[in-house]
Amino acid sequence: xxxxxxxxxxxxxxxxxxxxxxxxxxxxxxxxxxxxxxxxxxxxxxxxxxxxxxxxxxxxxxxxxxxxxxxxxxxxxxxxxxxxxxxxxxxxxxxxxxxxxxxxxxxxxxxxxxxxxxxxxxxxxxxxxxxxxxxxxxxxxxxxxxxxxxxxxxxxxxxxxxx
Amino acid sequence: xxxxxxxxxxxxxxxxxxxxxxxxxxxxxxxxxxxxxxxxxxxxxxxxxxxxxxxxxxxxxxxxxxxxxxxxxxxxxxxxxxxxxxxxxxxxxxxxxxxxxxxxxxxxxxxxxxxxxxxxxxxxxxxxxxxxxxxxxxxxxxxxxxxxxxxxxxxxxxxxxxxxxxxxxxxxxxxxxxxxxxxxxxxxxxxxxxxxxxxxxxxxxxxxxxxxxxxxxxxxxxxxxxxxxxxxxxxxxxxxxxxxxxxxxxxxxxxxxxxxxxxxxxxxxxxxxx
Numbered sequence: 001x002x003x004x005x006x007x008x009x010x011x012x013x014x015x016x017x018x019x020x021x022x023x024x025x026x027x028x029x030x031x032x033x034x035x036x037x038x039x040x041x042x043x044x045x046x047x048x049x050x051x052x053x054x055x056x057x058x059x060x061x062x063x064x065x066x067x068x069x070x071x072x073x074x075x076x077x078x079x080x081x082x083x084x085x086x087x088x089x090x091x092x093x094x095x096x097x098x099x100x101x102x103x104x105x106x107x108x109x110x111x112x113x114x115x116x117x118x119x120x121x122x123x124x125x126x127x128x129x130x131x132x133x134x135x136x137x138x139x140x141x142x143x144x145x146x147x148x149x150x151x152x153x154x155x156x157x158x159x160x161x162x163x
Numbered sequence: 164x165x166x167x168x169x170x171x172x173x174x175x176x177x178x179x180x181x182x183x184x185x186x187x188x189x190x191x192x193x194x195x196x197x198x199x200x201x202x203x204x205x206x207x208x209x210x211x212x213x214x215x216x217x218x219x220x221x222x223x224x225x226x227x228x229x230x231x232x233x234x235x236x237x238x239x240x241x242x243x244x245x246x247x248x249x250x251x252x253x254x255x256x257x258x259x260x261x262x263x264x265x266x267x268x269x270x271x272x273x274x275x276x277x278x279x280x281x282x283x284x285x286x287x288x289x290x291x292x293x294x295x296x297x298x299x300x301x302x303x304x305x306x307x308x309x310x311x312x313x314x315x316x317x318x319x320x321x322x323x324x325x326x327x328x329x330x331x332x333x334x335x336x337x338x339x340x341x342x343x344x345x346x347x348x349x350x351x352x353x354x355x356x357x358x359x360x361x362x363x364x365x366x367x368x369x370x371x372x373x374x375x376x377x378x379x380x381x382x383x384x385x386x387x388x389x390x391x392x393x394x395x396x397x398x399x400x401x402x403x404x405x406x407x408x409x410x411x412x413x414x415x416x417x418x419x420x421x422x423x424x425x426x427x428x429x430x431x432x433x434x435x436x437x
Contacts, residue, residue, distance in 0.1 A: 033419060045279055045400055048420050051225070084203075088210045095214035099221060107348065108279055109310040110400035134203055 003078070006132055010086070010125060011074050017121040018067040024060035024114055028052070034114060046112035051103040059100060063118060066093050070125065080136070087133040090126040097122050239344075243364045246339040249289055253296055255332040258385075260292070261302030267295070267434045269303045269427075270405040270413065272393045275321050275341045276353065277311035279421065280402045284342040286422030294424075295431055302409070305338055306389035310401040317353050320377075322386045324358045327376035328368060336365045406430050408437055 001009075027034050028047065036043035046052065052059055070093065073085040097119035104111050253260055269291075273280040295301035305325075312318035321341070328337035340361045346352030362373050376382070396405060396415065404416035404427075418426035 031419060033417060045402075045421075048418075048422075049279060049282075054221070054225070084206060087207065091207075091210050091214050092217075095218050099218050102222070109274075109277060110279070130207065133207070134200065136199065136203075 003132070006128060007074060007078065010128055010132070011071070013121050013125050013128075014067055014071045014074060017118055017125070018064070018071060020114055020118045020121070021060060021063035021067050024118075025058065025064045028058045028060050034112070036113060043112040043114060045110040046104055046108055046115060049103075049108045051100070051107060059096075062096070063093075066096070083129070083133045087126070087129040090122060090129045093122040094126040239364060242340065242343045243366070246336055246343065247366055249292060250335045250339060253292070253335075255329070255335055257329045257332075258305045258326065258334055259302050260305075260335045261296040262299040263302065264409075265296075265299055265302040266409055267301045267431055268407060268409045268413070269301060269416070269431070270306055270392075271303055272306045272308040272389070272396075272398055272401055272403040272405075274308060274310045274312055274318065274401045275325065275338065276318075276345065276348065277401045278345065278348060280311075281342045281345050283402050283421040284339065287420070287424040287427055290424040291427055291431070294428070300435065301431055305334065306392060307386045308390060308393040308398060308401050308403065310399075311348060312353075313349060319383060319386055321353050321358060322389075323377055323379075323382045324362070326382040326385060327373050327379070328362065328365060330376040330379075331368055331372060333365050333368050336368070337361060340364050406434050408434055411437075 024034070024047070034043040034047060047060075054062060066089065070086060070089045073082055073089055076082040076085070097115075100115055101119055104115065250260060254262055256263060271283075273284075291301065291303075296303060307318075307322040309315060309318045312321070325334050325337045325341065328334045344361065346357075359370075362368055362370055393403065396403070396413075402421065404418070405413040406416045407413040416427070416430045418430075420426065
């Protein structure tokens with residue numbers, strides 16, 4: 001996958017996650033019920049439980065802030081630092097989602113589909129961001145990756161790999 | 164001839180030098196790449212370690228399991244009198260609290276070990292009992308649905324212990340005491356002595372009759388049929404509720420809070436008007 005395509009995939013996933021977190025934050029403050037799957041009750045039970053807030057801050061809002069920060073790191077000019085920022089933020093997001101899923105399964109005994117979807121998104125984000133960080137990037141560092149050096153276009157200008 | 168040979172030898176020497184240089188360069192590049200990879204992996208490892216430490220700290224700070232307010236032995240008489248003042252004087256029949264002819268019926272699907280059911284029982288429920296049950300407008304039926312209890316056998320035993328108190332029209336005293344004195348989740352606190360201790364706190368409960376009622380097959384069947392009723396309603400979590408006119412069609416009750424009675428109030432009012 002080219003680094004441009006990878007970045008776009010990360011951006012799209014982040015925007016979807018941002019949408020989910022925005023919706024959950026909105027319904028929290030508006031005091032309305034979440035649109036939920038087949039049984040209806042799970043989301044409300046999770047959203048109104050004592051674990052829906054962390055130190056008084058709604059977890060939905062924490063998620064929203066998280067996605068905005070991830071989006072910021074993706075929109076920043078691509079450097080080693082920005083890629084590290086993305087991977088660090090997604091690892092934090094994954095950890096937070098893992099904690100919330102643990103609470104859903106073992107403390108609340110109910111599952112909220114919205115939270116699960118966000119957890120899946122952040123997990124995929126983390127995997128892709130980790131891959132992106134570990135493989136490095138020719139466009140940002142000025143050094144082509146091994147994959148980009150090899151092959152018949154070895155003599156082509158560096159920019160050609162991304163055109 | 165000799166000039167040509169010299170040229171060829173020179174070329175080979177030159178080629179060899181270039182090859183060696185290229186090899187060296189390749190090695191250096193490989194070393195540099197592996198150093199970068201090592202640095203990145205270390206950075207990633209540090210981030211993961213920090214996140215793991217933070218999560219553990221958050222889990223500990225917010226309570227390893229669920230937060231529990233297990234009362235001390237000295238507080239038990241206070242809990243017992245609280246429960247008595249809440250449900251005392253209200254007619255009970257088996258799993259039902261309230262006037263049998265109440266116009267509205269609320270079915271409460273719960274697991275006695277479920278901490279969220281505790282939130283409801285200690286949160287919104289007392290207000291509903293005072294406002295509607297005591298006045299004869301509402302009756303509440305308690306049905307069993309296993310969620311928080313890990314062991315099916317423990318679940319059956321504890322729910323039957325409550326139903327057995329219902330044989331003496333004291334199931335709600337037992338349920339209330341159970342939720343008030345609920346222990347740390349998954350700590351295995353539901354033992355025979357815990358169940359006995361609760362029974363001893365129910366005022367006027369004949370312990371011998373209660374003990375023999377616990378082996379009644381009818382009560383075990385009741386727990387099973389409650390689970391089937393929950394399944395038919397599509398419930399997988401607790402607490403879950405059905406509400407409707409007594410003898411009429413029951414509807415799923417949607418709530419926005421378990422500690423504030425507002426959603427329950429409006430559901431009861433609309434069932435009354437229906």
